[in-house]
Amino acid sequence: SAVISQKPSRDICQRGTSLTIQCQVDSQVTMMFWYRQQPGQSLTLIATANQGSEATYESGFVIDKFPISRPNLTFSTLTVSNMSPEDSSIYLCSVMEGTGKVLGQPQHFGDGTRLSIL
């Protein structure tokens, strides 16, 4: 399965600043996803990022707050903008091999970025 590297692995940021998280995959993948995992909670999908098209955001998430880039088939970034303490979470990058339209294809996850906002 694909190997996914996220940077940074953790960070502590000041309120009002922005942070860009990078996700690098060791193979070309069509579909990449960004999730948020708040402390002690399950995963919530932020957006789906397909190369060559605008990211598709889930309800409750907007591009101004979480801009995403997907410049090629092996890389994506998620920016958390104008951060507040409520943004303290683990942010996870995930990829799905194949077209994403065949039910049953699993997603593979990076180790996540642990973000704390002071």
Add this chain to the structure above:
Amino acid sequence: GDSVTQMEGPVTLSEEAFLTINCTYTATGYPSLFWYVQYPGEGLQLLLKATKADDKGSNKGFEATYRKETTSFHLEKGSVQVSDSAVYFCALSERRNTGFQKLVFGTGTRLLVSP
């Protein structure tokens, strides 16, 4: 929308005990089902999956059977080890209007295994 319900944790067991973590789902179609595991400080790893009714997924001594009649996908292991201590997530994949699939996760169940 589709949803996944897992038993609340933590589940606390002694080494070599039998493990069951319950998972039930609600879906309009025929989803694929997954178990993911998250070890401390790490991301999620796929543990096993099943794509149709009566399929049994298995890996590292863990098993789960896709039961359509009870809409369940319970995770079992005959003899747990301390190294199995982690958070376990049940998930299903649903097909969206776009044709692409989306994973829906349960809330996770923390397993603590003591020597």
